[in-house]
Amino acid sequence: MSQSTDFDLTSSQTAEFDLTTVAFKSNPYPILARLRTHDPVYQYTSSPDGQSTWLITRYEDAEIVLRDERFVKDKQSTLPPEERAPSAGPAPSVSDLFDLGMLKFDPPDHTRLRKVVNLFFTPRATEQWRESVQRISDELIDKVESQKRMDLIEDFASVLPIRIISEMLGVPAEDSMQLHLWTKRIADALDDPAAFEQVASDLQAFYTYLLALVEKKRQASTDDLVCKLMHASVEGDQLTERELVAMIFLLILAGHETTTNLIGNGILALLTHPEQKQLLQAQPELIKPAIEEFLRYLAPFTITTHRWAREDVEMRGKLIRHGDAVLVSLAATNRDENKFDHPDTLDITRQENPHIAFGKGVHYCLGAPLARLEGQIAINTLLRRLPAMQLDIEPEALVWRTGSTVLGVNHLPVTF
Known part of the structure; x- marks a missing residue:
């Protein structure tokens, strides 16, 4: 699988x-650590048709890839002008969800899209949602408290956000769980062409729903983020x-x-890590560095x-050639021993934590x-209201989500 000459994974690791x-x-983490040490710019076959991708596993190199203008998000810009296809088709279609999304573009197109929406997601702007996050967190715990057990993912972690x-966008509350189902299926299929074909109907249904939502807001303007974005103008x-x-699709997903x-x-x-749990319960003011440590130790995206x-x-x-695909491994770079002391140790008091x-x-x-706001309120509320919470499953038996992008478990059974 490796295209490198100085390092190869063993056959079992390759599998x-x-x-x-x-x-x-x-x-x-063990495989990524070995790559980070022996072959930090690693080329592997990433698709059945033989396409190769470079995987970056060191923090220093990741900063270059994420900041350097030589690495772009829009593949079309790597082609000669005469070979470039338009960013989107001439008529609206479901492909707009990705082809016209902010993540697809580089400056100046990315700058134009981002500055219109950025005003609504500053720390000051998001602070107004503190009471709503607290209210919903308490409501979700109220529903399960008497049962003495829950699936933390299905009953809480996936419902709160x-x-x-949905409240921010002005989506009807009764529609929010349908959005959850669509987003989970689509996210699990990202970067897997075969799996992505299986969610085509979900993507089409999501797109149709968003078109109807925008039309509804256009007919009766309300004070929500969709309407604000509809009329927002920056310069x-x-x-x-x-x-x-x-x-809207990107914000939800x-x-x-x-x-x-x-x-x-x-x-x-x-x-x-029960000692870390006890520490945070005793000192809830540690929640801010704790959230940063959770983001580093088990980043939401691989x-x-x-x-x-x-x-x-x-x-x-290594020579990364013009047009080559490059990925940064967040799971690897956030545990780079050249950047973080004791990177494989969970430490909610960690002060120097420049994770990516x-x-x-x-x-x-x-x-x-x-x-960050949602994570801080949610986790402290869970620890305060359900102090005896513990796993109702062996950690080794947890089933992690498929797909190369997201990093999380499908279910997290707990008792309290």
Whole structure:
């Protein structure tokens, strides 16, 4: 599988080195650590048709890929002008959800899209949702408290963020769980062409729903984020209707997945490190550094989205050629021993914690302030109201989600 000449995974490890498998996702760190040490710029066959991708596992190199203009998000920009296809088709279609999404573009197009929506996701803007996050957290615990057990993912971690983003966008409360189902299926299929074909109907249904939502808001304007985005203008720039639909899709998909996995992974980390759980219960003011440590130790996403080399780039003695695909392993770089002391140790008091769970550079996660707010309130509320919470399953028996992108478990049974 490796295209490198100085290092190869053993045959058993090669079989495991498939970023989409549950086996790899359940504990990717030993293999990633070996790559980080011996072959930090690693080329592997990433698809059945033989396409290769470079995997970056060292923090220093990741910063270059995420910040350097030689690595771009729009693959079309790596092609000669005469070979470039338009960014989207001439008529609206479901492909707009990805083709016109902010993650697809580089500056200046990315800058134009981001500055229109950025005003609504600053730390100050997201602070107004504190009471709603607290209210929903308490409501969800109220529902299960008498049962003395729950699935922390299905009953709490996946419900809280979808309800918050639904309230923000003005989505009817009764529709929020349908959005949850669509986003989970789509997220699990990202970067897996075969799996993505299986969710085509979900994607089409999601797209149809968003079109109807925008039309409804256009007919009766309300004070919610969809209407605000519809009319937002920064220096004369506004979103087209097709861009608006793609933006709403991104906010729901990325916002829901990031926070679901942050809460789920954070609680899992605490329950498997009881001394850290006890420390946070005794000192709830440690929640801010604790959230940063959860983001580093078990980042909500295993890898970044693709970058493409706009020109030949030499890195660690390897030649990344013009047009090559590049991924940064967040799971690897956030445990780089050259950047973090005792990187495989969970330490909620860690002060120097420049993790890149939310990325770096111009594509730094727009929703990071909201995810942090939700994570802080949710986890402290769970620990305060359910102090005796413990796993109702052996950690080794947990089933991790498929797909190469997200990092989280499907279910997290707990008792309290």
